[in-house]
Amino acid sequence: MTSLFQRLKTDCADEWCSYTHHAFVRGMGDGSLPEAAFRDYLVQDYLFLIQFARAYALATYKARSLSEMRAGLDGLKAILDVEMDLHVRLCAKWGLSTVDLETTPEKPQTIAYTRFVLDAGQAGDLLDLYAALAPCMIGYGEIGKALQKHATPDNPYAEWIAEYASDGYQEIMAASIANLDALAVDMLTENRYPRLKHLFSQATLLEADFWQMGLDAEQDEK
């Protein structure tokens, strides 16, 4: 049986490509991305993580079994106990202090994607919630892996790339795919698929907008 994630990716190939091969991503890959764009992205990504932690809390609340609760809790811990600290350290290397992170307002693109996911999760069920989370969780692993193949050691974004290409993150990515596929086996019907595809497509486009936000910020500064 086809994996739900593979099916979604195939059926939303254009959106997926516009996200995973976005100019921002290519700029990280060849090191040409303006640093101002990356800094803007880093701060917004910190604010993004806070909302994503809320999404995993919601997944834990909506779980239908202890094992689903523990899966949600694992995601929540991964963000609040590990990723936030990694992020703060990476930001520090780029000259961004905790105060910068905590006092910068969320940009509309950050709001759009995170609140879309949270609302999709509240309105629907666990499958809807994880489908809306998938572009982020899975896409970052795919991007990290792809960029690492050609990244040179002096690439200023090498640490970001290494993080998402790491075995640790690749395992998280594999678990996300497996989780989505398992929920699909349980709960997906052909009649439901078009709505799920729409959710995934929308979330993927909002991720592409999130990259674009970084590029636009750098343009605005000029």
Added chain:
Amino acid sequence: MTSLFQRLKTDCADEWCSYTHHAFVRGMGDGSLPEAAFRDYLVQDYLFLIQFARAYALATYKARSLSEMRAGLDGLKAILDVEMDLHVRLCAKWGLSTVDLETTPEKPQTIAYTRFVLDAGQAGDLLDLYAALAPCMIGYGEIGKALQKHATPDNPYAEWIAEYASDGYQEIMAASIANLDALAVDMLTENRYPRLKHLFSQATLLEADFWQMGLDAEQDEK
């Protein structure tokens, strides 16, 4: 294809019977139900309706299309604009004032069923919510119809019976069944069915407890 409601009713035949043929129901049918039990039930049913209106508001929020929103709104209007008034008038005939209705606390059985439905709806999707609402919406129509066959004109509960046996309510019941079946065509998988059956079974038992609450109240008064 089998109707989801018929399937649920068949698979939960014992629970369904304990609810629709409860001693309280039989007592309404032959007029032997102590009036104190009925009065206690009437007040709690008013408090129940308020929470059921909240459940239809939740269904409207969780709707995935304009037509589903309008279906939720119809349910909400039916309760807040029509049924509440009918209920207040019926209560008045039984000597229960609006003040009685508004100042009586909810009993545990009222809380158990209503909050179970609301939580099932928030945690799951529209199909979960309507499955948890079904025993009430559909069961009352079935009970009204069954009691009317043998009800004598001097039955003190004739007005209650007539209300739920009425063409108006029978149409609401038919629409509830059709709505549940339509959602099932869209979203039900065999893997999901056992959980849905559990929801329905639990909700049905909590409805039976709701009848029992009336009988117990009458015992306590003695």
Added chain:
Amino acid sequence: MTSLFQRLKTDCADEWCSYTHHAFVRGMGDGSLPEAAFRDYLVQDYLFLIQFARAYALATYKARSLSEMRAGLDGLKAILDVEMDLHVRLCAKWGLSTVDLETTPEKPQTIAYTRFVLDAGQAGDLLDLYAALAPCMIGYGEIGKALQKHATPDNPYAEWIAEYASDGYQEIMAASIANLDALAVDMLTENRYPRLKHLFSQATLLEADFWQMGLDAEQDEK
């Protein structure tokens, strides 16, 4: 005692001005707004209304009393039973069919504002939800009234202006202000005010972005 709405508007004067005096608004006022910008806005505003109806359904679910439930239901009916039809008719005059309305995807700005409101409402209480809804409900009345003062009869946007300057809408606006103030009397503390101001400020900026979306769409078409 100061009205909460007046206080929020004063404390967020810059954001409020950027929204209520946006170039899009000024362009409607003097008739100079490109028609393509208005058409783009009309379609997105239809999609926006659907999500706003969901927000009123959520308010009804979150109500703490029957009168609060009826207030939420009134808002929900106003949108689903009246405004949607008005909107479809206005769209038809601008050459936009129901099919156009139903098949156009939501733009990021539409998603950002509507999902922000819905999430604020789910995460917080009724006061949070209505504070996030306020810029839309109240701002449109203020804009309609202000534009009407100088609008000439041949203004192509006269019908839109008349709608929101109408006695009917002005009453809805007054009721929204009164509702917000009443909730504040009940539930607002000074410690809580900064968060509420942040919510209102954010929602107001997202409304300004919504106007900008119309202007950008017209630029893109060129």
Added chain:
Amino acid sequence: MTSLFQRLKTDCADEWCSYTHHAFVRGMGDGSLPEAAFRDYLVQDYLFLIQFARAYALATYKARSLSEMRAGLDGLKAILDVEMDLHVRLCAKWGLSTVDLETTPEKPQTIAYTRFVLDAGQAGDLLDLYAALAPCMIGYGEIGKALQKHATPDNPYAEWIAEYASDGYQEIMAASIANLDALAVDMLTENRYPRLKHLFSQATLLEADFWQMGLDAEQDEK
């Protein structure tokens, strides 16, 4: 300034007493509680904990700051990573297997209290949610401490008593009181207090019903 918890406890003294001095509690204290009652309670308390973990997940989702999110996550971890295991071990000593725990249906009293808390939390804000959780979190610590004073070493319920009288749990209790008081400083108004008191009173009575459930189960077995 008075602690919110102390105020609630004083204003709901009868309800609080009916819960913390319930016959079930007294029976644990002097060792006279029938073992069958305790076993029934243990199984339902396991099912109760699952729903309480969902309530802490909800609190994490509804948090308004990172520190509130971490507080919610701490509660969630305490239940899923620690208490559940303790509970399973205690149950094993009483001859209850994991299969017993996982296959026993929730009783109406378990449903009533847990779903009441979850719905209060979804409908209201963080203060409402924690007020509804307080009788459980704080009451158990108070009961444990009180019973320990007079418990003899051969008391069959000594392990349960020691658990809730332990320094570890007493710290959790103190943190719950402090958390509730801090939220009150931020968000409590006198106009809001009566509703909060009602929530607390209702939750306390549902806790008393939960003890009664154990006693009733033992009666039914006879």
